[in-house]
Amino acid sequence: MKQTLLKVTDLKTYFPVTGGIFGGVKAHVKAVDGVSFEVYQGETLGLVGESGCGKSTTGRTVLRLIEPTAGNITFEDQDILKLKKSEMVKLRKEMQMIFQDPYSSLNPRKMIKEIIGQAYEIHAPSMNKKEREEKIAGLLKEVGLNPDYLVRYPHEFSGGQRQRIGIARAIALNPKLIIADEPVSALDVSIQSQVLNLMNELQQKYGLTYIFIAHNLSVVRHLSDRVGVMYLGKIVELTDSDSLYKKPLHPYTQALLSAIPIPVVGGKKAHVILEGDVPSPLNPPTGCRFHTRCRYCMNICKEAEPEFKDIGNNHFVACHLMDK
């Protein structure tokens, strides 16, 4: 049986909107609104959705870079939301992040050895300088960079190289879970596959578990074992990637998947065109959040929120159509 590494239950992250002369809280942006999922040891869970659906916020909340409003996050049977600050620092070794923008994720004033070495300064302060530099050089080799680069500054590297440095920083402490927040979306297509392959290799080698956040469905398919589809702060469908791509059940997933271009000359398929815009997360629609744009919308969809449930084979869907 697969072992659960991370369990997220009913996670909610709201951002207050302040205004008025007294700066009072006027409303909440419900960026993540009741998300539940499990991540198994050694797998890759993809999180997809259009921009603003809360996928990055979910990733950052799991790392407690953003404090959640409600919910539970259990990592290896530890409730991380109950941890004290010092205990959380220790746990950070186990969970790391790869960032989206390789141009802003590396401090321009630090050399590569300082950027990666920071991990050891915090978590292994007793390590001497030579030992540390050897380790960093080893890491650079691991991610396919010249170990001599450790005395260089970030601006001397290309986007792909910078992202490799970001990956080296993330694996420096041998974490168990890595949250990759759109790690290749800022890169050239030709570089994307190299970085993805690198992530794949590292996963094999170290038994890493990934939460892979992306909006590029093809990239997610290439890498993920299971995929969760998010819409307006909720997961609407979650299953293994084969069944999701072959037999999407939620109308939103169907629309998303129909938008993937087919790399065949003259290849055609039926497009499901969504009408209108994503509603504001300030004031999400009642009932099913997707009902304003769903072509199967029924009366019940406007009133009752569909339950996110297993319809067999670990295929979770939140849609009233499944009840019929």
Next chain:
Amino acid sequence: MESTKEIMVEEKVKKSNNPWVIAMGRLRRDKSAMHGLYIIVFLTFIAVFASFLSPYHPINDFNLDRAFEGPSYQHWFGTDWMGRDVLSRVLYGSRISLTVGLASRLVTLSIGITLGAIAGYFRGIPDMIIMRIAEIMDAFPNFLFAIAISIAIGPGLYTVFFALGFVGWSGMCRLIRGQVLALREMEFVEAARSLGASDTRIIFKEILPNCMAPVIISTTMGISSAIMSEAALSFLGLGAQPPTPTWGSMMNFGRQYIYNAPHLVIFPGIAIALTVYGFNLFGDGLRDALDPRMKD
């Protein structure tokens, strides 16, 4: 191609890998910055050895028979209303003027950076309190406020350091706060946080090094205005007390005789201009040298 690249890397590594050494090397190749540095070194030399360099005593060697003389062989910069040697007074004046310029900036920097970093990084209530105080500060005319502080503490040179430094903190604070607000949202700060870095560590190692450029510029610019303000405070009797020579007070007193004896204003004026010029040149070069993104 690949091999030349490797060789280049090799050379770079050999050259140095200490960021300070790299920065100093870059500074040494920057001609205008070096000129600035020469000027600063020259002025410091004068300030330290003023007593050996001066042909006369700046205060005691007065001779009312020879007041208001223009530049001559005996008195290169001429004499003032009491027949004192202007050259000697300018040389001695460098001591106080330079110290006031640097010390008051130091006060501004330490208050401004601390409060600005706290306000920008923690936001919320600390930000609110600090910025409201800064706004109150700004509501007073700076100079009036400096006078008030000087009177409250009591006149003297240290008072001048503090008063002139203190009135500048709100501007520095606002500068730093703005930078910190922008930088704290950068992904590298988030990366540091996800590694478990403490707030202090993030502020000092990640954020502040990235705010240096405007700080260096505003500090070197501020040195000149501090030298001038010291003059005004001295004029009001709140700074260095006459007959102690400072460039500012020499200009201030000399102003009354500007038509008959312009050299009383011209020479200390040149000294101030030279100082400002030197610090600005050097500050400019320093900013570039400390930025690793600049090309070698």
